[in-house]
Amino acid sequence: MVEFFQGAYLNRREFLKITFIGGMVFSSGLIRPIAAEIKKEGKVMPYAAKDYSKLIGMEGFSETLLKNHFTLYQGYVTNTNKVLDALEQMLKDGKTSVPEFAELKRRLGWEFNGMRLHEYYFENLGGKGGIDKGGKLAKKLSEGLGSYEAWEKDFKATGAMRGIGWTALYQDNTSGRLINFWINEHDVAHPAGCSLILIMDVFEHAFMLDYGLKRADYIEAFFKNIDWKAAEARLK
Numbered sequence: 175m176v177e178f179f180q181g182a183y184l185n186r187r188e189f190l191k192i193t194f195i196g197g198m199v200f201s202s203g204l205i206r207p208i209a210a211e212i213k214k215e216g217k218v219m220p221y222a223a224k225d226y227s228k229l230i231g232m233e234g235f236s237e238t239l240l241k242n243h244f245t246l247y248q249g250y251v252t253n254t255n256k257v258l259d260a261l262e263q264m265l266k267d268g269k270t271s272v273p274e275f276a277e278l279k280r281r282l283g284w285e286f287n288g289m290r291l292h293e294y295y296f297e298n299l300g301g302k303g304g305i306d307k308g309g310k311l312a313k314k315l316s317e318g319l320g321s322y323e324a325w326e327k328d329f330k331a332t333g334a335m336r337g338i339g340w341t342a343l344y345q346d347n348t349s350g351r352l353i354n355f356w357i358n359e360h361d362v363a364h365p366a367g368c369s370l371i372l373i374m375d376v377f378e379h380a381f382m383l384d385y386g387l388k389r390a391d392y393i394e395a396f397f398k399n400i401d402w403k404a405a406e407a408r409l410k
């Protein structure tokens with residue numbers, strides 16, 4: 175089920191979450207213009223949405239789909255700032271033992287990752303040509319499962335799994351090992367102590383407008399547009 179919200183197509187769960195949290199936060203009067211105060215006091219700046227419009231024109235991704243996706247991403251940036259502001263205000267007001275504080279604290283990881291994972295995603299797109307098979311990343315990918323081809327098969331199979339979320343290639347900072355993970359929604363199953371190397375969005379909004387239920391075709395289009403240099407630069 176896909177819903178339309180503020181110019182973006184959202185799956186039903188996302189739509190319900192956003193409308194629920196928006197209603198809860200606004201109706202409780204928690205949102206106050208403290209972002210500007212923080213800026214004025216020179217503490218921390220609110221997060222700002224980045225511009226990924228250079229990706230428009232990418233083969234296999236329609237302009238409408240990309241623009242909707244950018245709008246959705248901007249919503250996560252906005253909501254991350256709102257949740258952080260609301261939590262700070264509640265802390266100042268001594269309202270940390272109420273259910274609203276707990277729910278917003280639980281919410282923060284979802285909104286923040288919704289923002290940050292999209293940034294990783296858009297930034298590892300827009301590349302031309304395949305991976306440099308003689309490069310550092312290809313060599314490390316070959317080590318893990320025996321060959322680059324085996325790694326690619328595993329990454330694509332992970333992306334084809336039923337459900338909404340992300341397929342993420344992580345590097346374990348402790349061992350240096352590269353492992354493909356399934357991330358449920360935005361915030362479930364990120365491995366601790368690991369660095370994100372490559373990520374693919376497999377929420378319906380990332381492909382349904384162009385590919386319907388043909389997720390495998392979207393995954394092929396994603397692979398044609400990976401910016402391998404950006405991914406390799408994330409290696410430790």
Ligand SMILES: [Fe+2]
Binds near residue numbers: 243292375380
């Ligand atoms: Fe997305």
